[in-house]
Amino acid sequence: MSLHVIVGAGPVGTATAYRLAAAGERVRVVTRRGTGPDHPAVERVAADAADPDRLAALADGAVAVYNCANPAYHRWARDWPPLAAALLTAAGRTGAVLATVGNLYGYGPVDGPMTEATPPAAAGTKGRVRNRMWAEALAAHRAGQARVTEVRGSDYLGAGTTSLPMLLLPPVLAGRRAVLPVDFDAPHTWTYVDDVARTLVVAAAAERAWGRAWHVPSPPAVSARELATRAAALAGAPAPRLIRLPYPGLWLAGLVNPFARELRETAYQFDRPFLMDSTSATEILGVEPTPLDRALAQTVAALRDAAPATGAGSGGPRRKH
Known part of the structure; x- marks a missing residue:
């Protein structure tokens, strides 16, 4: 039984904790309020993970530290x-592998499927923040100061997430209109939260995974319209009624809503094909994606x-890490 330290108790942190606990591992979840999964093998600790000394003490003896944190969307730059610095410091001091949950923001707008070799060309603040985090972690790895890896997914499917499907599906299942600032017919990659957790655990444990990023194995891309149609069929709900909110509507909402204002930077992800190639993780790490209909049914x-x-509603797309 080894110690694993997870920073963050959102959907990915929670799924990772349950997966490790089910495998007989000892798990410590660190959040500001001491929240986390209720499981006998999971210890919940209230701490500021941005304090490198406190985090290093909590990670002492751990085999891996998992960065599953997710600061408020409009506060990423701060x-x-x-x-990220505290997490990297803790990994360096303790020898634990730092396994980070990333996303696709760092690539910026791309024509064609994104792979792990796609250049990190983001011009927006959030993409640059993620690129800087990974560059610093990779530099520490190459210098022999820490062992690191990162897994990146697209928009999440799964319980508790705040991604596009979680705003699209509730009104669809309730038989109401879904009004979103997206092209409902553009093919889009969807990533299941449990697959993120599986990939994260495998990447942290496998030495061949260290020192590089991995795309979470995800099923073939489908449009938001097809996703909604499949969900409605699974639930026995009426055919989806989908209405595209014009970009000026999102722009105007950003005048009064900080979250909507941040979405302007990543609007390109929803008005064109957004495709992620995840074959490397399947071929090298042996992680297979959960079939879309199974992930969607869950x-x-x-x-x-x-x-x-919680009720059901609609609004602008939200993103995880």
């Missing part, structure tokens, strides 16, 4: 640098379970 079930507490 909150990520000290947190997502629909989770949304139905949560519906009495």
Whole structure:
């Protein structure tokens, strides 16, 4: 039984904790409020993970530290640098592998499928923040100061996420219109949260995975319209009614809403094909993607379970890491 330290208790952190606990590992989840999965093998600790000394103490003896944190969307430029630095410092001091959950922002607009070799050409703030984090981690790895890896997914399917499907599917399942600033017919890669956790755990444990980034194995891309249609069929709901919100609507919303304002930077991800190639992780790490209909069925079930507490609504697309 080895110690694994997870920073963050969102959907990916929670799925990772449960996966490790089910495998008989000892898990320590670190959040500001001491929240996390309720499991006998999971220790929940309240701490500021941006404090390198405190985090290093919590990671002492750990085989891996998992960066599953997700600062507020409009605070990335302020909150990520000290947190990323503390995580890298803790990994360097303790010898634990630093396994980070990343995303596709760093590539910027791309024509064609993104691979791990796609140049990090993002011009926006959020993409540059993620690129800087990975560049610093990779430099430490190459200098022999830490062992690092990163896994990157597209928009998430799964319980508790705040990605595009979680804004698209609730109104669809309720038989209401879904109004979103997206091209509903552009092919898009969707990544299942459990597949993110599986890839993260494998990458942290496999020496061949260290020193590079990996795309989370994901099923073949489908449009948001097809995703909604499949979900409606699985749930026995009416055919989806999808209405595209023009970009000026998103721009105007950003005048009063910080989150909507941040979405302007990544609007390109939703108005054209957004495709991620994840064959490397399948071929080299042996991780297979969960079939889309299975991931979608589990997502629909989770949304139905949560519906009495949260209701269903629509709005602009939101993103994880």
